[in-house]
Amino acid sequence: MAERVSGPYRGYYISAAARLVPAADAPATGAGVGVDAKGTARSGTYVGTVSLAELGPDDPHRIETLLELGDAQRFGSEEEALAFVEQAARDYVDRLLGGH
Numbered sequence: 001m002a003e004r005v006s007g008p009y010r011g012y013y014i015s016a017a018a019r020l021v022p023a024a025d026a027p028a029t030g031a032g033v034g035v036d037a038k039g040t041a042r043s044g045t046y047v048g049t050v051s052l053a054e055l056g057p058d059d060p061h062r063i064e065t066l067l068e069l070g071d072a073q074r075f076g077s078e079e080e081a082l083a084f085v086e087q088a089a090r091d092y093v094d095r096l097l098g099g100h
Contacts, residue, residue: 002078005057006086010097012052013059014089018081020044021074045074048081050089 001020007013022044053059075081 002082004082004086007057009090010093012054012063012089012093013057014050014052014086015057016048016050016082016086016089018046018048018075018078018085020078021047045076046078046081047074048085050085052089052093 001017003015003017005013005015052063053061055061075084
């Protein structure tokens with residue numbers, strides 16, 4: 001699993017995470033995201049999640065809401081998943097605060 005925190009963006013810190021969801025026929029064990037214990041790439045897709053906080057990434061008062069992300073909810077890499085959910089969070093903050 002990979003995670004990155006950015007911000008503040010318009011007063012909010014964005015914590016984006018991506019995790020590998022193995023394909024149904026892929027082994028469930030492994031050491032590292034997307035790589036098994038032998039260093040062989042595992043097949044699967046990445047799923048991204050995001051949370052927002054006003055006072056910093058460790059703030060226990062986070063915004064929790066469901067966002068419509070469309071059809072592109074699974075990604076081919078950690079970076080794609082992180083970038084997509086981070087942008088979704090920025091778009092949400094923009095809507096929340098009334099535009100740019």
